[in-house]
Amino acid sequence: MxxxxxxxxxxxxxxxxxxxxxxxxxxxxxxxxxxxxxxxxxxxxxxxxxxxxxxxxxxxxxxxxxxxxxxxxxxxxxxxxxxxxxxxxxxxxxxxxxxxxxxxxxxxxxxxxxxxxxxxxxxxxxxxxxxxxxxxxxxxxxxxxxxxxxxxxxxxxxxxxxxxxxxxxxxxxxxxxxxxxxxxxxxxxxxxxxxxxxxxxxxxxxxxxxxxxNKVDVITELPNRNAYARAISHIKDNYNTIVLIDLNGLKKFNDTMGHQVGDQYIFSTARTLADAFKGMGTLYRIGGDEFILISKYTKPVLNDTIDSVLHKGKCDEKYGDFKIDFAYGIAERLRGDAVGDVVGKADKLMYEHKKISKQGR
Known part of the structure; x- marks a missing residue:
């Protein structure tokens, strides 16, 4: 029994x-x-x-x-x-x-x-x-x-x-x-x-x-590319603007100071941006030095936020002593735009901005 x-x-x-x-x-x-x-x-x-x-x-x-x-x-x-x-x-x-x-x-x-x-x-x-x-x-x-x-x-x-x-x-x-x-x-x-x-x-x-x-980036603790892919697959019209951001100078950090310092640079910039965009949307890390923000805010508001970050010249000191330097592109969704169209426009604007910034150095 x-x-x-x-x-x-x-x-x-x-x-x-x-x-x-x-x-x-x-x-x-x-x-x-x-x-x-x-x-x-x-x-x-x-x-x-x-x-x-x-x-x-x-x-x-x-x-x-x-x-x-x-x-x-x-x-x-x-x-x-x-x-x-x-x-x-x-x-x-x-x-x-x-x-x-x-x-x-x-x-x-x-x-x-x-x-x-x-x-x-x-x-x-x-x-x-x-x-x-x-x-x-x-x-x-x-x-x-x-x-x-x-x-x-x-x-x-x-x-x-x-x-x-x-x-x-x-x-x-x-x-x-x-x-x-x-x-x-x-x-x-x-x-x-x-x-x-x-x-x-x-x-x-x-x-x-x-x-x-599986959807969180280990360096920045931001949502990663997996999270981004899931988000845009269900996004429909629940956004207004997309911002693409590409860091400048990462290769220099990696080549001269090592990848550990490069990772610290990524972390410092990412957390500074995340703080600046808090409440304005979700910021994802989608590549080595690439980030994307999906937001319901308008282009002028986001542009002012980015300008204020760049104007400071440095990352928030609580995250590290690094210069803040990145190119960006902001694209608003128009009637009939698919999310891929908006991302493509933001990507094109970001590379134009990067080209201009290189010419000014």
Whole structure:
């Protein structure tokens, strides 16, 4: 008889192993992101292992107050793994950009962790009697707080990075999956569904991050050519102007000072431009020294912005001590223009500007 074996927990552990192996071999992800995913996976694996111990206790321990205490303690530790599962990944992922919203999510997670420990000795959310689990009225509060913290941190993560419609769609499915798990737990006492929803959400989050980092340039942290290709394939008429930018002097940096300095020059210029265009559109790195901005703003507004950047003469000092020097072309979409037509016009204007700037040197 193997009725005490919980195969749903084994499936959860299998998901953790699968994601962990992929993460360790995914060179596109930053090191700190890989650490966050692995740490989350370890916490999830502990959760599934503890849940299996709970079922062993149900099947093999006699019905008594002592058994109720043991089962309650195990359940509290299982629930404790939920905030532990959420915290390492989200702490590391948004370590560089803390917000009030982010800190609120982490505070809710810390509150849940403390409450789970207290619940071992005093029923705050649930208790066990005659080997059965019962929620107290505050049990619903636990689910609301936990899901609220999860949504807050998920939203903060989305806002802190470049997420296109596919990434947001996948992140939405993560939130929906978690919500179904919490509903099953509260309404039907169906903890199996809750724990599996955590595992499925873990897998979906990994897929979302993989898709995201495949579309982010490793040097500038701007959306890359893959992201640009996806954007223009769905752009339709949701833009007004396209700006093409080509850096001057990159070859000189690479040949005289090395590619590492060249990369620093690219980074400094890219981040300076990204700051200048903030709120005006999306800036992509589409080649070694080529960038493209897709914007809803008009040509005069963007031209004034670019002129103000060039007038400063240098990159923002927080990004590096480099002269800012680039050629550019700005083209507005006219009625009937395909996106390729507008890009072509911007490209032609950019090379004309580059030719003029070379003659003036």
């Amino acid at each position: 193997v009725e005490w074996i919980e195969f749903s927990d084994i499936i959860g552990i299998t998901i953790v192993i699968y994601v962990s192996v992929l993460t360790l071999n995914n060179s596109y992800l930053r090191k700190d992101i890989r650490i966050g995913i692995i740490a989350t996976g370890i916490a999830l694996a502990i959760l599934y292992a503890l849940d299996m111990f709970w079922y062993v206790g149900i099947y093999f321990l006699p019905v008594s107050e002592h058994t109720d205490f043991i089962l309650n303690a195990i359940t509290c530790l299982v629930y404790l793994m939920v905030p532990v599962t959420l915290s390492p990944f989200f702490i590391i992922f948004t370590l560089r950009k803390r917000t009030v919203r982010h800190n609120l999510g982490l505070a809710l997670i810390a509150l849940l962790a403390v409450a789970d420990i207290v619940n071992i000795f005093r029923p705050i959310f649930f208790y066990h009697k005659d080997s059965y689990m019962y929620y107290v009225p505050w049990g619903l509060g636990m689910h609301v707080i936990c899901y609220g913290a999860f949504v807050i941190l998920l939203w903060d993560m989305i806002r802190s990075r470049f997420f296109d419609y596919e990434d947001v769609f996948l992140a939405t499915f993560v939130a929906v999956t978690m919500f179904i798990g919490f509903l099953a737990s509260w309404i039907n006492y169906d903890l199996k569904t809750l724990w599996l929803s955590l595992g499925i959400s873990y897998l979906l989050m990994y897929l979302a991050l993989t898709a995201l980092f």
